[in-house]
Amino acid sequence: MASLLRFRKLCYVEPVSCPSLGFDSFKDSKTSLEDEGVGVTSNEVVKTDKKRRRRKEGKEWRCVDWCCWMIGYMCTTWWILLVLYHSVPITLPGFQVPESPGTKLRKEGLTALHPVVLVPGIVTGGLELWEGRPCAEGLFRKRLWGGSFAELFKRPLCWLEHMSLDSKTGLDPPGIRVRAVPGLVAADYFAPGYFVWAVLIENLAQIGYEGKNLHMAAYDWRLSFQNTEVRDQSLSRLKSKIELMFVNNGYKKVVVVPHSMGVIYFLHFLKWVEAPPPMGGGGGPQWCAKHIKSVMNIGPAFLGVPKTVSSLFSAEGKDVAFARAMAPGVLDSDIFGLQTLEHMMRVSRTWDSIISLMPKGGETVWGNLDWSPEEGCICDKTKNKYFQASSRNSTQSSNASDGKLGFRLEEPIRYGRMISFGKETAELPSSELQPFNQKGPAQIKHSSSCGEVWTEYDEMSKESIREVAGKKAYTAKSFLDLLRFVAPKMMHRAEGHFSHGIAEDLDDPKYSHYKYWSNPLETKLPDASEMEIYCQYGVGIPTERSYVYQMSPNDKCRSIPFRIDTTADGNDNGCLKSGVYFVDGDETVPVLSAGFMCAKGWRGKNRFNPSGMATYVREYRHKPPASYFEGRGLHSGAHVDIMGNFDLIEDVMRVAAGATGAELGGDKIHSDIVSMSERINLRL
Amino acid sequence: MLRKRKGASSETSRLSNEDKEKEEEEDESKNKGKKKKHRQEEKRKWNCLDNCCWSITRSPGVKLQKEGLRAKHPVVFVPGIVTGGLELWEGHQCADGLFRKRLWGGTFGEASTGNSGISGDVYKRPLCWVEHMSLDNESGLDPPGIRVRPVTGLVAADYFAPGYFVWAVLIANLARIGYEEKTMYMAAYDWRISFQHTEVRDQTLSRIKSNIELMVATNNGNKVVVLPHSMGVLYFLHFMKWVEAPAPMGGGGGSDWCAKHIKAVMNIGGPFLGVPKAISGLFSSEAKDVAVARAIAPGVLDKDLFRFQTLQHVMRMTRTWDSTMSMIPKGGETIWGDLDWSPEESYDCNTKKHRHNDTDVSSNNEVEGVDSQKETSHFGRMVSFGKDVAEAPSSQIERSDFRDAIKGNNFANGSCHDVWTEYQDMGIGGIKAVADYKVYTAGSVVDLLHYVAPKMMKRGDAHFSYGIADNLDDPKYHDYKYWSNPLETKLPNAPGMEIYSMYGVGIPTERAYVYKLSPVSECYIPFQIDTSAEGGTEGSCLKGGVFAVDGDETVPVLSAGYMCAKGWRGKTRFNPAGIHTFIREYDHAPPANLLEGRGTQSGAHVDIMGNFALIEDVIRVAAGATGEELGGDQVHSDIFKWSEKINLQL
Known part of the structure; x- marks a missing residue:
């Protein structure tokens, strides 16, 4: 934006300066042009040309040619600038944007109808300091998270201390209060120029949305969902806000747009609001039916995210935890001297909310040692995703034809093994694997020489570490056991708030406890047959699904004993790359997690969806930005960038203006989500 | 960000x-x-x-x-006029790229993405800015195609401009004893439009109601402490009537809503009975400050932004703002005095000057007391044409009534029509008629404004009223236009509630003006303050055409303190439930040195929000103290004496 404006200023200045400036001052304007990064290439061409000539013809050249060159050059740049200026709409500099959805729909006559509630996901919301230690002096009500992260670089250890929560309670440590930034500013931009909700907000505003019918339900994303209510009353506030907007806007139901972890946060809210008062919000069984028109989940992590596995286990992955996924570059540098990963692990393990993203549904959903719902998937497809049609054919035909099947049998990918130690283990038949004997938390603190205990790995003996590694593979289910073994305290805390299983009998009274509310496989949807649920997510980007681990050779203090075996690579067309198996998804959430509930788990009337509310799957195929100017892309399918996807924005706006899912065109599917879902044998 | x-x-x-x-x-x-x-x-x-x-x-x-004080009662801030930020939601072509950027407050339109070269949009494109800040002059709502909305949350008014705190110091101190976002709420509203319109357009009143209810419910039923500042005081008065009024016009909270939800209303610098500054602001866009806007944002509008005609542009803009009319002096001559009398008449301006001039004040006092008897300022004459008129005995003033005078022809032949000040429609005859009436009191000033700006006042009359009620049970007082006038409403039936009036004293404050006709030119404002009018002796209150009394630089003591000192004291017809009222005055002490910034003992209208004594009072009440525990009244000025002189049926 800024460069655009600078750019325009230039356009204004340029015609004035052209005639009036003499030859000497031209150089100045030229350099300033170069600074803008516009027409740099042409400048360089001109320059090199010039140099050659200069060498050849020396002085002769100077007088006349210089003049001609200059005029030509100037006219060209001026012309380019002019053209660009006229073709630039507001959003992105220097790129001819096809009309923004806001303008387009406005012309169609759409106006604001239903109030809209935005629910941000993990890490995208800003956090600010309300009370801190002496080292955080002068930061009162300044952003610690989000914004420029200036403090992270200035005083990293102090920053870490304030971002951590109490490892026992999962709430504030004594003397520190860090709170969520409220309002639309909470998550419109994550860092300067890195939009999250801003594009959507701007487009909604064009059809008449403003403060009274647009609300950002900011919450402290580090806490477990129920704790946001206990500490900040975030859920009560959201309830009151929705009720208020409902009344103030002529009794129009709200459209909720949650993103990423916000999806399961809102699922929790739906249960909370109808539950009776001491634990819930006491809104009564018809609250959702009365107040909510539709829930338009973006990039939903319904069944969890495999990335959490690696980030909890070893604080790595292709990205360090989620933080890195969202703030590339922020945590990459070696800010904390050494041991960035260890520091990160220490902090992020105090955040209960991460546990909510652990894969849910165990082996039934994510596959066991020998089987997984995605196993027919061809990873090549992600490479040539533009030939979708043909590759889809080949997927189907490959199931039948022996030849192709044989080829693929050389490397059967066992996605079900979320973590395997060593590449061989990942490919071994299950009979040769050693079972993991959980010996309980019988661990010996092997050395006190390391001083302060950072991660719970410091309390583990070498024997138990070796026991964990061995020749073993872990599925979504046994991984939970593994975590209970390596991080008993964290899991003890977190399992009071989250559950990852599948309910046998949903009417069991134990399911009225809040720890089940955020797991779609252990709750019923509210009784609101007119409500609609959308699953909107990107596809076409390789997404982490399972990992090959190795023991960390490094034996120094406070190190993390396991790490991803980055040497493990598959064949050319394999899904294994640097120790990570990939499937289709939006770079963070695999298709299976995002789409299964809408595609099958809640489709029609079943035990998870007793009122039979309508569900829609809307997939958006990822197209990388065509040119540099396009910024983060208008058709991106990546987990966060999808919030700037014009098709998605259009869908959201149409629904907000009153359309139903059927009017949008129902399902829009590019991936294999339907066939994958079919393979999952879940009683409905 | x-x-x-x-x-x-x-x-x-x-x-x-x-x-x-x-x-x-x-x-x-x-x-x-x-x-x-x-x-x-x-x-x-x-x-x-x-x-x-x-x-x-x-x-x-x-x-x-x-001392062990902890957060107890949730706190609601109600910002005043011009201190709240406004941001753009929809605009014309010229405001491209300013979406959700602050047009008012902050750096006045600077794109604060940090790396951009734009600084201060007011300076960059002043006419565009004026266009977006103005409202529709018929309806007092948004002009077509423009939506400017208040910034929400604590950021709305914590700082007005970078480094110029409004609520920030108070917020920081409250945070010390455990307050945070869930227990503090900034009731931001669009301060340009009339109070009832904030509900019609933005549902602001409903939002405040719902937020207060929520905060009470989530804080173990502890009632809220409300802190309105400046115009926010009137706004909250309006709110208290609105919330208990039945549904179509009001909020339908029932007659005990305030009793159930509000512990105390701690008004800071409240212009209960209006501000004389509003008159000069509306009449000629000047005064010591251009309207109220300038009072708060010194320097912002001083420069010659619009090349020439700055005042006209400012006038055109501010005259579309209904809210400025809420601050026209209320209560007429009964309160503000007539041609010969005013409650403050014995006030001696010199004491203020000497106040900070250390020890010899006491010795001088007696002598001056005698002096000032001779020269009584006629504060009741709010606007007088010429210094001699301002000082002459009323029997010697020849006046001809302006009310029926025919307005002359429009002498501005079309060239001024882009500037809408209504003075073009007056013609020379009208201007002369206005000047011939010579002297205007608080009562006739309202008629004057009706005469010079009929369109504006027509809009304003639907929303505000400036009189005194004879019979408060008259059903006409159910109309919302009376709700923000303390002399035409009853306080809610909430005997447990407390009302505080906290304001600074010790600063000369504008009270009445000496005007003259400006030299005729095209597109001009025909009246201006006669800045050459100076008081004769040392002790005179007249300076630069302005009579000043004691106050906080914007609100005179009378307006800020009268209701709590007398109008609502005990059980009166304005206060049927006998709500306790307290006056807390804070004597102004200018910052002793440069390091102190805007002072920790300041009594000035906005700077008082950083006054440590005031903050302490607020915190104590928020932590549970009552008015008696604070020490009851704390008075430095002559407010009680002046109040006694006002003959109002209670």
């Missing part, structure tokens, strides 16, 4: 010094008792040295935290 929060860095550094300097603190507190005596006796000695230490060691938040 969009609204960068400038932390109270100086404030907090002060706070942290505190910890290091505990020893000093102890010494200091021993000295405190002495100091108070000293202050009266030997002001100068104390000022130099102690003031320095004082400001460092004594942040009320830290002090009260040590």
Whole structure:
């Protein structure tokens, strides 16, 4: 934006300066042009040309040619600038944007109808300091998270201390209060120029949305969902806000747009609001039916995210935890001297909310040692995703034809093994694997020489570490056991708030406890047959699904004993790359997690969806930005960038203006989500 | 990011010094008792040295935290006029790229993405800015195609401009004893439009109601403490009537809503009975400050932004703002005085000048007391044409009524039509008629405004009223236009509630004006303050065409204190439930040195929000104290004496 404006200023200045400036001052304007990064290439061409000539013809050249060159050059740049200026709409500099959805729909006559509630996901919301230690002096009500992260670089250890929560309670440590930034500013931009909700907000505003019918339900994303209510009353506030907007806007139901972890946060809210008062919000069984028109989940992590596995286990992955996924570059540098990963692990393990993203549904959903719902998937497809049609054919035909099947049998990918130690283990038949004997938390603190205990790995003996590694593979289910073994305290805390299983009998009274509310496989949807649920997510980007681990050779203090075996690579067309198996998804959430509930788990009337509310799957195929100017892309399918996807924005706006899912065109599917879902044998 | 929060860095550094300097603190507190005596006796000695230490060691938040005070009652802030930020939601072509950027407040339109070269949109494209800040002059709502909305949340009015705090110091101190976002709420509203319109357009009143209900429910049923400032005081008065009124016009909260939800209303610098400044602002866009806007944003509108015609542009803009009309003096001649009489008439301006001039005040006082008897300022004459008229006995003034005078032809032949001030429609005849009436009191000034700006006042009349009710049970008083006038409404039936009036005193404050006709030219404002009019003697209150009385630089003591001192004291017809009222005055002491910034003992209209004594009072009440526990009334001015002189049926 800024460069655009600078750019325009230039356009204004340029015609004035052209005639009036003499030859000497031209150089100045030229350099300033170069600074803008516009027409740099042409400048360089001109320059090199010039140099050659200069060498050849020396002085002769100077007088006349210089003049001609200059005029030509100037006219060209001026012309380019002019053209660009006229073709630039507001959003992105220097790129001819096809009309923004806001303008387009406005012309169609759409106006604001239903109030809209935005629910941000993990890490995208800003956090600010309300009370801190002496080292955080002068930061009162300044952003610690989000914004420029200036403090992270200035005083990293102090920053870490304030971002951590109490490892026992999962709430504030004594003397520190860090709170969520409220309002639309909470998550419109994550860092300067890195939009999250801003594009959507701007487009909604064009059809008449403003403060009274647009609300950002900011919450402290580090806490477990129920704790946001206990500490900040975030859920009560959201309830009151929705009720208020409902009344103030002529009794129009709200459209909720949650993103990423916000999806399961809102699922929790739906249960909370109808539950009776001491634990819930006491809104009564018809609250959702009365107040909510539709829930338009973006990039939903319904069944969890495999990335959490690696980030909890070893604080790595292709990205360090989620933080890195969202703030590339922020945590990459070696800010904390050494041991960035260890520091990160220490902090992020105090955040209960991460546990909510652990894969849910165990082996039934994510596959066991020998089987997984995605196993027919061809990873090549992600490479040539533009030939979708043909590759889809080949997927189907490959199931039948022996030849192709044989080829693929050389490397059967066992996605079900979320973590395997060593590449061989990942490919071994299950009979040769050693079972993991959980010996309980019988661990010996092997050395006190390391001083302060950072991660719970410091309390583990070498024997138990070796026991964990061995020749073993872990599925979504046994991984939970593994975590209970390596991080008993964290899991003890977190399992009071989250559950990852599948309910046998949903009417069991134990399911009225809040720890089940955020797991779609252990709750019923509210009784609101007119409500609609959308699953909107990107596809076409390789997404982490399972990992090959190795023991960390490094034996120094406070190190993390396991790490991803980055040497493990598959064949050319394999899904294994640097120790990570990939499937289709939006770079963070695999298709299976995002789409299964809408595609099958809640489709029609079943035990998870007793009122039979309508569900829609809307997939958006990822197209990388065509040119540099396009910024983060208008058709991106990546987990966060999808919030700037014009098709998605259009869908959201149409629904907000009153359309139903059927009017949008129902399902829009590019991936294999339907066939994958079919393979999952879940009683409905 | 969009609204960068400038932390109270100086404030907090002060706070942290505190910890290091505990020893000093102890010494200091021993000295405190002495100091108070000293202050009266030997002001100068104390000022130099102690003031320095004082400001460092004594942040009320830290002090009260040590006393063991903790957050109890949720706090609601109601900002005043012009201090709240406004941002753009929809605009014309010229405002491209300013979506959700602040047009008002902050850096006035600077794109605060940090790396952009735009600074201060007001300066870049003034006409575009004026266009977007103006409202529709028929309806008083948005002009077509433009939506400017208030910024929400605490950021709305914590700082007005970078470094210029409004609520920030108070917020920081409240945070010290445990307040945070869930227990503090900034009731931001669009201060340009009339109070009822904020509900019609933005549902602001409903939002405030719902937020207060939510905060009470989530804080164990502890009632809220409301802190309105400046015009926010009137706005909240309107709210209290609105919330209990039945549904189509009101909020339908029932007749005990206030009793159930509000513990105390702590009005800061409240212009209950209006502000004389509003008259000069509306009449000629000048006064010592251009309208109220300038009072708060010094420097912003001073420059010659619009090349020429700055005043006309400002007038055109501010005249579309209905809210400025809420501050026209209320109560007419009964309150503000007539041609010969005014409640403040014996006020001696010289005492104020000497106030900070140390010890010899007392000796001088008697002598001057005699002097000032001779020359009584006629404060009741709000606007007078010519200095001699302002001072002459009323029998010698020849007046001809302007009300029926025919307005002359429109002499501005079309060239001025882009500037809408209504003066073009008046013609020379009308202007002359206005000047011939010579003297206007608070009552006739309203008629004057009706005459010179009929369109504006027509809009305003639907929303505000400036009279005194004879019979409060008259059903006409159910209309919302009376709700913000304390003289035409009853307080809610909430005997447990408390009302505080907290304001600064000790600063000369505009009270009445001497006007003259401006030289005729095209597109001009025909009246201007006669800045050459000076009082004859040292003791005169007239300076630069303005009569000044005691006050906080914007609101005179009379307006801020009268209701709590007399109008609502005890059980009266305006206060049927007998709600307790308290007056807390804060004597102005200018910052002793440069380091102190805008002062920790300031009594000025906005700077008082950083006054440590006031902050301490607020925190104590928020933590559960009652008015008696604070010490009841704390009065420095002559408010009780003046109130006695006002003959109002109670």
